[in-house]
Amino acid sequence: MADKSPKTIATINFKGGVGKTTVTWCLGDVLSSMSNQRVLMFDLDAQMSLTQAIALNEDTGHLHDKFGKWYESSVAHKKTIFDALDAFTKPAQHFDFGVGFDFIYQITNQFHFVPSVEDLYWQELEVFDRDGVKDFIRRLLGKIANSSKVPRYDFVLFDCPPSFTLLSYSVLSCCDLVLIPVNPDFFASRGVSLILNSLRMRIEPHPIPRIGVFMNKAKTYANAPTKEVRFYMREVERGCSEAAQKQRIDARFFKSFVRERVGIKRAITGGGVPADLVADFQNLWHECVQYLP
C-alpha cells in the first residue's frame, strides 16, 4: 500500500532575515496553485510574521477581512496551535484536541494554514520538559491525517522561528526534510554551519532528517549568480559536505537558488510569487522532492 502520510518540510535557520517565511509561503503558493497537490502550512514563529502577512493580504480588500474574523473565532474557541500544545502537555490525559477548519484556515482550496499566536512566546516558561513536547507535532499531524473534517495533505510546510524552541525541536524530531535558506553573506553562511554541526547533538536519539541548503536572495547578473554569490555557494557547499562527513548527517547543497527581487517582499501581502521567480521555486521543489526520503 502506498504511504499516504504527507511529506513534511521544515524551513529553519538560526539567523534571522534570511527569508524563511517568504520562502515557506512561496513554496506553498507555487505548489498549491500550479499542481494538484494539497499543502498545509504552519507558522510556528511567535513573531507571527507569516500570520500577519496573510492577514495583511486580506486587508487589501481581496478577501474582506475573512482571515481576521476567522482568527478571532479560532482564538476565542481555543483552537490555536498554543491550545493544541496546551492540550498535549496536560498531565494524565490523552491528547484531546479536535482538528477541523476552526483550527486550519483555508487560504485557497488547496493551500491551508495553521497560524501562530503570541502565546508561543511564553511557551518555554510554561512547559519545561523538552521530552514532554517532542512528540507534539508528530501526534498533531496524526490527528490531521485521521480527521474526516479536513482533506488529506500531500505536503506540510513549517515556518520555524530563528531559534531552537521546543516547537522547532518537536518539528525537527519528526520532519522528512529540513530546508535551510542561506544568503550570500558571511553571517548567514555561518548560521548554516551552526545548524549542521549541532543538529545531531540536539535531536538525538531521534533520527536526523535530511537537510537541504539553498541560496536565497541570490544577486544575479545576466540571470546567473554573481561571482560573490558563487563564492558563498562554494563555501556553503563545502561546509555541507564537511559537516555531512563529520557529523554523519545527510546534508546536501541544492543547485537551485532563488534570485533576489524587490517584488518578492510583497509576494505574501501582494497576492503571489512574482512571475519571474516562479521558475526558481519550481526548481527548488523539484530538488526537494527528489531528495525527500
Add this chain to the structure above:
Amino acid sequence: MTDNLFNTPAEEVDRLVAELSETKGALRELSGKLTRIETRLKRVFPQAFPKRTGERREKPLAESEPATLNPETAIALYEELVEHARNDRFEEVHRKLSSLSLPDLSFLRRELGASLGKRKPSPKTLIEVIVGRLRESVMLSKHTNRQELLDQSDLQRDPSKEREKS
C-alpha cells in the same frame, strides 16, 4: 620578605610589555587626532597642501593587461590557498599571492566576487582583499563544539575516563 622585594626578570618583562602596549595605544590615539586635524586643515586650506607631482614610481603591470589565470585555475589556486590558511600558513599564502602579477591578482579578486572601493587598486590592496576572503573561508568551515572541547579537556585531566569509555 626580602626575597620578594624586587620583581623577577619574568615579571619585569611582563610589566615592560604592558607599558609598551599602553604607550603604543597612546601613540595610536595621538596619530588619529593628528590625522583628523590634518584632514580639517586640508578642507579649510586646500592650497596649503599641494598634491605631490613629479615623483614617478615604477609602474606595475597594468590591471588591464591580460591575466594568465582562467576561472578554473583561479579557483584551484584559491582552494590551495584555503588549505594553507586553514593550517595557519599565512606566510605561504602571502608568498604565493605576492608572486602573482597585478592582472592575475585582479582576476582572482574578481573570481571571488570581492568588491573594492578603488578603481585602480594596488597589489597590496588586492592581496588584502583576497586574504579577507580566505579568512572568511576558514571561519565558515570552523565549528567550535563546546561539548567536544569539554570532553577532551576532561580526558586530558583524567585519562582513566578514556579507558572507561572504551
